[in-house]
Amino acid sequence: MKTFVSVLGLGLGLLLAPAAYAQTGDLLGQLDSQTTDPQKREVVSATFKATHIINSQSVETPGEGTLAFLIQHRFGTLNSGAYNFFGLDQAVLRLGFEYGLTDRLTVGIGRSSQEKTYDGSLKYRAIRQTTGARAMPVSVTLFASSAINTLKFNLAPGEDRSTASRVTYSYQALIARKFSPNLSVQLMPTLIHRNYVATPGQQNDVYALGGGLRQKITKRTALTADYYYLLPGNTADNFRNALGLGVDLETGGHIFQLHVTNSLGMTEKFFVPETTGKFFSGDLYFGFTVARNFTLKSQL
Template sequence: MLSSLRTLFIATGTLVAVLGFAPAAHAQTDLLGELEKQTADSTRREVVAATFKGTHIINAQSVETPGAGTLAFLIQHRFGTLNSGAYEFFGLDQAVLRLSFEYGITNRLAVGIGRTNIEKTFDGFVKYKALQQTTGAHAMPVTVTLLASSAITTLKFTQATNVPERSTASRVDYAYQVLIARKFSPGLSVQLMPTLIHRNYTPLAGMQNDVYSVGAGLRQKLTKRIALTADYFYLLPGYVADNFHNALGVGVDIETGGHVFQLHFTNAKGMSEKFFVPQTTGNFFNGDIYFGFTVARNFTVKSQLK
């Protein structure tokens, strides 16, 4: 009898110990699994998206490209200067327009063409996202996009304007930029833009064929769909810096469904690099400010091309 009771107590104690250990072991297993998951998440590399919401900030192009198979149609419009007076309806009677198309060959490579009515100029560019900002293991801190563009004026030069007709080569300008951007937080992005403009023709002695500039831009989100934007180009010392002004622009981006609507104020009249970097004549702080807007609409055409 005593032997049977001893055996029963031992069996009962063993069962209680096993049952008590099982939840602890299960909890420990869950904890280890969660730690392994967090470790895996922290080492996974992820690309930082939407550093800027559009391919342009204000004057400057951003590091963004349209994406593979996406065609972007841009309408860029500038009125006259605000200080032109009531007779010109504070600039609204005047207009400068640029229409352009941008196409993403891949997610990192894009091409574009545009036309502006200033000097009846056509322009084109190639844009390649060489590096992409990432998080996780071996994170890349910035996005780097390379931009090369050219522009040609088709304006007719006649004796009536006292300007001799120019050759095709003398009508062409080139722009080269390295766009370096970092998205510091979901709301703040900053971009730096070392820039070289090469002009085949300069009308006056002493004018630089090569113009160097350093640009900076930013985007700060204010709400879910509205962001403050700005960009600025500092001309390095030389003839151009002494006789022209640094381009400055401030504005807001408004996301409205399928497109981004941009409103801005800037002292630059032209909307391609050959104009706003070396040829900005307006002084922003003297009221030489052009009000303008940009409307960008994206179309997915890749599936239609197959």
């Protein structure tokens, strides 16, 4: 009788090397030698646990048909004293939705209570890190968002401000590498364009370089950090670099991210150019993000 072989997607390779196997009887060895394709490139997944590191976006996207719902909170500063219950009396909130149109392209909307700001974003996974022959060393995700402040203007008589003056734009290239299953590092060259700035001490265009990392400590918990270095300019002279330190806790369908940061705002237009807190003087905002994924379209 005969020997039967089934290899899905790699079937032709089996026909080429049938000679050795009846002698050795090591069927598994044959399977491995025939199915292990050294040219095969595998995409590296789960560089970060969630679509945000702390303040920053991460290279991750929800994936096609998945809706991520984010509830983001920042309380007041820890050094605001017992009277303010160390910041817990106040809270700034952002609600966000991110939907994966494809595995690569995500659209997002959000609303922050800070300055009654609405934001909309596009995020595109341009390059994915791979293993194997001619491996791609990094993942690159491009992120663009715009935000509009909808506070009522408190204008002096004769002063006029257009709707356009309420709008800011953020552009980022997120470049990440998962060095090991536990350690991932991300770099984020960033440009924030503000149509209007109140004082010459700020700038319309603010350039910054961000960095972020994730170090897993168990299978379901990780330490995270992200930081934005403002490139020299008026903004860098008058504002602070944003720093966040946090913990990711993963349960089944939720990811809890707990953190402290010197930035109150949770969108790029706030935390990159408008951070005022001094991290090491205790101007620390305790905050958390809860991310919940809803599958709107099954992968099967």
